Amino acid sequence: MPFINTKYSADITTEQEIAIKSAIAEHIQLIGKTESWLMLGFEPNCSLYFKGEKSEKIAFVEVSIYGNASKSAYEQLTAAICKTLNTILGVPADKVYVKYSPTENWGWNGGNF
Numbered sequence: 001m002p003f004i005n006t007k008y009s010a011d012i013t014t015e016q017e018i019a020i021k022s023a024i025a026e027h028i029q030l031i032g033k034t035e036s037w038l039m040l041g042f043e044p045n046c047s048l049y050f051k052g053e054k055s056e057k058i059a060f061v062e063v064s065i066y067g068n069a070s071k072s073a074y075e076q077l078t079a080a081i082c083k084t085l086n087t088i089l090g091v092p093a094d095k096v097y098v099k100y101s102p103t104e105n106w107g108w109n110g111g112n113f
Contacts, residue, residue, distance in 0.1 A: 001066040002033050005041040011056045012044040019088045027080035031069035033057040058095045
């Protein structure tokens, strides 16, 4: 049950969203999850500053997951996310932050796991 939310400093087209979704769906297995429970959110045109500057291409990605994964798995997913955002949106890897939030409490369909 991962939820991956991407805040991006510029516009994202529908085609770019679909391309990112497809790439993330392929890589989500790195943290032991599947696309069947994957939810994605996109927040384009966010006002983001990094190192005191407002960058044209910058992203903040939040990965919330039910349970936990290994440090190595998180590192591999971070690399895949950075590569995906670079390939599709042109965001340099050094302008992407990825935050992981594992949780033991996750609700769905009126109940909790």
